[in-house]
Amino acid sequence: MAVTLASFRVHFPEFDGADDSLVQAKLDEATLALDERVFGARFDEAVRYRAAHTLALSPFGQNARLVAKDGSTTYGTHLDAVMRSCAGGPWVVGQLP
Numbered sequence: 001m002a003v004t005l006a007s008f009r010v011h012f013p014e015f016d017g018a019d020d021s022l023v024q025a026k027l028d029e030a031t032l033a034l035d036e037r038v039f040g041a042r043f044d045e046a047v048r049y050r051a052a053h054t055l056a057l058s059p060f061g062q063n064a065r066l067v068a069k070d071g072s073t074t075y076g077t078h079l080d081a082v083m084r085s086c087a088g089g090p091w092v093v094g095q096l097p
Contacts, residue, residue: 003027003047012052018060026051026058038087046086049079 005024009016015023030050036043052075 001044003031003044003051007044008048008051011048015052015055015060018055022058022060023051023055026054029054039082040086042082042086046079046082049075049082053079 005020005027008023008027027047030047034043034046034050039046053073056073056075057071
């Protein structure tokens, strides 16, 4: 099942103020950046977390105060955990931006 704009907004209502086109662009980027074969049943979850991570790094995310001084986000931390559980770690499937 593909992540839709509506399903993303259900999981992450904190991004309701972000423009639909921005959120959809981040969902599209996340879908292309991740490999469904690696994540299997958790692919949609990984897509949502990666999109939320990149949104949090955007100027919109600065308003939400979701980015730590080191550039990490809660979403990136969750994505790392999904990566480790599915593929042994982020070094296997790529590095977060």
